[in-house]
Amino acid sequence: MDVIYGLLPGMLLLGIIGVALFFWAVRSGQYDDMDGAANRILMDDPPEKEQANDTDTDK
Amino acid sequence: MSIPCYHCGLPVQHAGSFTAKVADENHEFCCFGCQTVCETIHNAGLQSFYLKTPEGEHLAPPPSLSAELASYDLDEVQSDYVDKLDDIRSIHLLVEGIHCAACVWLIEHSLAKQQGVVSAEVNLTSKRLRLKWDNRLTTLSTLLQALGRIGYAAVPFDPDTAEGALARRHRSLLYRMAFAGFAMMNMLWISIALYSGADQGEFKNWFHWISFLIATPTLLYAGYPFLRNALLGLRRRYLTMDLPIAIGAVTTYGYSTYVTITASALGHVYFDTVVNFLFVILVGRYLEAISKREALSATSRLLELQPKLATVMIDGLAKVVPIRAVKIGDLVLVKPGEKIPVDGVLTDGQSAVDESMLTGESLPVVKKNSDQVVAGSINGEGAFTVKVQQVLRNTALAKIVSLMEDAQASKAPIQCTADKIVPWFVVVTLTLAAATFIYWYQFDFEKALLAATSVLIITCPCAFGMATPMSVAVATGVAAHHGILIKQGAALEYLSKVTHFVFDKTGTLTEGKLRVVTVESFSVLSEDRLLMLAGAVEQHSQHGIAKAILAESAARDLTLSPITDFSSSAGQGVQASLNQQHVLLGTQSWLAELGFVFTDIVLNRIDSLEHQGISCVFMATEGQIVGLIGVADQLRPDAVSMINDLQQQGIAITVLSGDKQAVVGAITAELGDIQRQAEVLPKDKADVVRALQNQGVIVAMVGDGVNDAPALIQADVGIALASGTDVSIESADIVLSHNELRKVTEARRLASRTLSTIRQNIVLSISYNIIMVPLAMMGLVNPLIAAITMPISSLLVIGNAARIKRLFKG
Numbered sequence: 001m002d003v004i005y006g007l008l009p010g011m012l013l014l015g016i017i018g019v020a021l022f023f024w025a026v027r028s029g030q031y032d033d034m035d036g037a038a039n040r041i042l043m044d045d046p047p048e049k050e051q052a053n054d055t056d057t058d059k
Numbered sequence: 060m061s062i063p064c065y066h067c068g069l070p071v072q073h074a075g076s077f078t079a080k081v082a083d084e085n086h087e088f089c090c091f092g093c094q095t096v097c098e099t100i101h102n103a104g105l106q107s108f109y110l111k112t113p114e115g116e117h118l119a120p121p122p123s124l125s126a127e128l129a130s131y132d133l134d135e136v137q138s139d140y141v142d143k144l145d146d147i148r149s150i151h152l153l154v155e156g157i158h159c160a161a162c163v164w165l166i167e168h169s170l171a172k173q174q175g176v177v178s179a180e181v182n183l184t185s186k187r188l189r190l191k192w193d194n195r196l197t198t199l200s201t202l203l204q205a206l207g208r209i210g211y212a213a214v215p216f217d218p219d220t221a222e223g224a225l226a227r228r229h230r231s232l233l234y235r236m237a238f239a240g241f242a243m244m245n246m247l248w249i250s251i252a253l254y255s256g257a258d259q260g261e262f263k264n265w266f267h268w269i270s271f272l273i274a275t276p277t278l279l280y281a282g283y284p285f286l287r288n289a290l291l292g293l294r295r296r297y298l299t300m301d302l303p304i305a306i307g308a309v310t311t312y313g314y315s316t317y318v319t320i321t322a323s324a325l326g327h328v329y330f331d332t333v334v335n336f337l338f339v340i341l342v343g344r345y346l347e348a349i350s351k352r353e354a355l356s357a358t359s360r361l362l363e364l365q366p367k368l369a370t371v372m373i374d375g376l377a378k379v380v381p382i383r384a385v386k387i388g389d390l391v392l393v394k395p396g397e398k399i400p401v402d403g404v405l406t407d408g409q410s411a412v413d414e415s416m417l418t419g420e421s422l423p424v425v426k427k428n429s430d431q432v433v434a435g436s437i438n439g440e441g442a443f444t445v446k447v448q449q450v451l452r453n454t455a456l457a458k459i460v461s462l463m464e465d466a467q468a469s470k471a472p473i474q475c476t477a478d479k480i481v482p483w484f485v486v487v488t489l490t491l492a493a494a495t496f497i498y499w500y501q502f503d504f505e506k507a508l509l510a511a512t513s514v515l516i517i518t519c520p521c522a523f524g525m526a527t528p529m530s531v532a533v534a535t536g537v538a539a540h541h542g543i544l545i546k547q548g549a550a551l552e553y554l555s556k557v558t559h560f561v562f563d564k565t566g567t568l569t570e571g572k573l574r575v576v577t578v579e580s581f582s583v584l585s586e587d588r589l590l591m592l593a594g595a596v597e598q599h600s601q602h603g604i605a606k607a608i609l610a611e612s613a614a615r616d617l618t619l620s621p622i623t624d625f626s627s628s629a630g631q632g633v634q635a636s637l638n639q640q641h642v643l644l645g646t647q648s649w650l651a652e653l654g655f656v657f658t659d660i661v662l663n664r665i666d667s668l669e670h671q672g673i674s675c676v677f678m679a680t681e682g683q684i685v686g687l688i689g690v691a692d693q694l695r696p697d698a699v700s701m702i703n704d705l706q707q708q709g710i711a712i713t714v715l716s717g718d719k720q721a722v723v724g725a726i727t728a729e730l731g732d733i734q735r736q737a738e739v740l741p742k743d744k745a746d747v748v749r750a751l752q753n754q755g756v757i758v759a760m761v762g763d764g765v766n767d768a769p770a771l772i773q774a775d776v777g778i779a780l781a782s783g784t785d786v787s788i789e790s791a792d793i794v795l796s797h798n799e800l801r802k803v804t805e806a807r808r809l810a811s812r813t814l815s816t817i818r819q820n821i822v823l824s825i826s827y828n829i830i831m832v833p834l835a836m837m838g839l840v841n842p843l844i845a846a847i848t849m850p851i852s853s854l855l856v857i858g859n860a861a862r863i864k865r866l867f868k869g
Contacts, residue, residue: 001262012269019241026230031233032184032185033182033183033184036184043111
């Protein structure tokens with residue numbers, strides 16, 4: 001059972017990584033629009049010109 | 060039932076007025092704006108927008124674009140909103156009219172088709188658009204016009220100044236909640252191990268220390284807002300809900316730390332309780348913050364966010380500059396239809412100026428040379444120059460606004476039910492804990508400490524602390540979806556106790572717009588012919604009466620002939636020639652001055668019409684008065700049913716107005732048995748409310764103008780219409796976003812429902828305490844029982860609050 005001495009700190013470490021990831025996600029604005037993103041995926045039929053534009057914006 | 064407009068879904072009033080062939084089919088529209096928007100959408104090949112809009116959704120009718128759009132292209136103006144004035148610029152825009160995902164699709168796709176747009180991202184939750192464009196290929200105003208053509212009005216804004224502080228607080232709350240959530244999840248594993256027997260074995264201390272390691276940062280970081288507010292409250296001798304929360308968390312934590320350090324054989328650790336408790340309370344606070352932010356960001360959308368600009372004359376040349384750059388003594392040019400940006404003296408030109416937002420007077424005032432004009436009033440048809448006397452914070456308008464702010468700051472916070480109970484709750488809890496300690500101390504010190512602490516732990520005000528905020532949060536959210544924006548949650552509680560409603564007349568009960576109510580001919584001309592002539596003469600005017608006449612002639616399907624030799628005398632009348640006939644249209648005094656004779660019959664008629672609140676303009680041609688057109692303000696269509704509803708609930712109604720008694724009586728005649736106070740000066744409105752309050756009545760004020768603002772603040776609950784002025788929206792607790800008076804009764808219904816839910820929740824949490832506290836005092840509570848019962852009590856309260864949502868369903 002001595003493994004518990006290593007497992008618990010390991011669990012905490014994983015948890016802290018999770019929290020850090022969450023903080024990053026919030027900071028990068030992923031939680032700013034909870035309604036739009038959910039609907040946007042259902043709406044997609046891009047007009048031709050946008051695809052041409054994509055190459056510009058992705059740079 | 061009439062046909063719905065193909066674009067916005069509102070009923071079409073005159074079928075056939077606006078028909079367009081769209082996608083090989085004829086469709087009916089309610090107005091020219093909707094027709095243009097629909098044609099633009101189809102021409103751009105984006106017609107699947109209509110398929111994507113949810114069934115039964117009403118699109119906003121298209122906006123009227125501000126004439127100042129081009130000023131957004133100036134670098135001086137853009138520098139306030141754009142990070143860098145490079146070739147590629149990005150800006151945040153607030154967009155009016157976004158309500159569903161189809162709008163997001165339409166905006167993003169139609170902008171993507173515009174030349175020079177690098178990217179356009181819409182945020183549906185906050186109704187924002189982040190636009191990136193190439194300034195070499197296009198201009199901002201072009202893009203704003205493109206948005207206007209598909210039916211959305213957009214204004215630039217700076218997210219940092221507009222809501223920076225609020226967003227940062229919101230985000231920090233989210234971080235704290237997430238951290239408490241992470242701590243809670245890990246803690247639960249340890250708790251399960253402890254409950255299932257580890258607290259007897261060799262790992263007991265190891266588990267305790269790990270729990271301590273998790274709980275300490277949680278208390279300090281996630282619990283920081285509660286600890287801080289509790290201390291602040293103590294220092295100001297004001298007991299808030301945060302105090303019992305802080306006491307509960309700190310004693311539980313302190314006791315568990317004591318057990319961990321001394322490795323006491325008797326004690327249990329309650330670290331999991333601390334962490335769970337903080338997490339659940341933070342979830343409640345976060346939900347509350349979301350709905351509050353929704354209401355606030357909606358009101359900030361309503362407030363005018365346009366850049367303040369002025370046209371300054373420098374060496375005879377007009378130059379548009381930001382208002383900050385205008386100095387006292389400068390000459391400012393005010394164009395027709397513009398809002399006057401400064402206080403000053405008119406030096407050149409003349410015009411009729413609408414000062415209604417300051418004085419409540421609905422008809423424009425004529426301004427001539429050396430007359431005073433004030434910032435915020437709206438220019439009519441003439442252009443003039445003003446010598447600047449006061450700018451920005453020193454204008455009359457700014458002074459009124461700062462008076463409002465002072466009044467608001469000094470207004471005592473509304474005490475909600477929970478606030479009144481909290482001090483008692485704290486006192487009773489501490490007394491019971493002390494009594495428990497004294498009783499057990501006779502037997503055993505450690506046992507006494509344990510029992511006393513578990514009393515504090517079990518009375519943990521979790522359910523109690525969320526009883527009010529959760530109900531208010533749910534109610535605010537539901538209300539926002541129905542166009543009722545609640546800025547102050549506590550106002551909801553008060554609204555249900557209101558027994559007297561005070562309404563402003565002009566602009567609130569009435570539409571605040573003039574409408575033709577009578578056309579009378581004194582000659583051989585028919586009424587329609589009279590109206591046609593009047594419409595033709597007025598066709599290029601922007602005056603309120605002109606708009607009323609034009610709307611009426613459009614409604615009667617009259618064709619307006621072209622006119623020549625048009626001239627207007629500001630605030631007095633207009634004249635023009637058509638078909639070799641010279642027609643004058645104006646006020647009685649103006650025509651009398653020009654030598655026209657009013658017979659006794661006509662004079663009597665004027666008298667009786669004015670008694671009914673109808674203002675008259677007269678038409679003269681070929682040397683005599685040939686007819687009159689009467690215009691008046693009308694009640695909003697839902698005013699009567701709303702007043703009846705309120706009266707049936709036993710609420711007294713008072714209508715306030717600056718107009719004469721006879722006018723008020725005539726216009727509000729349909730409203731039946733209500734109190735009417737006429738000729739109330741703007742500054743006396745608050746006194747009327749105060750007088751009612753002195754009789755012990757709880758008063759709600761409903762208004763829309765600057766002159767209503769003191770009364771809105773004075774009243775126990777202030778309700779403003781969204782079409783009202785910025786100042787009145789600022790002063791109100793509740794804003795009705797669609798200008799529907801019906802919402803007043805809905806808000807009241809929601810308020811009483813919320814109040815009863817709050818009461819149920821308080822009863823729930825108190826009965827939980829009545830059962831659990833005696834157990835704790837007897838020393839029978841162990842960590843497992845605490846861990847199970849406490850979340851259950853919180854969940855009951857949350858679940859009960861969620862039931863408010865069902866009020867508006869079915």
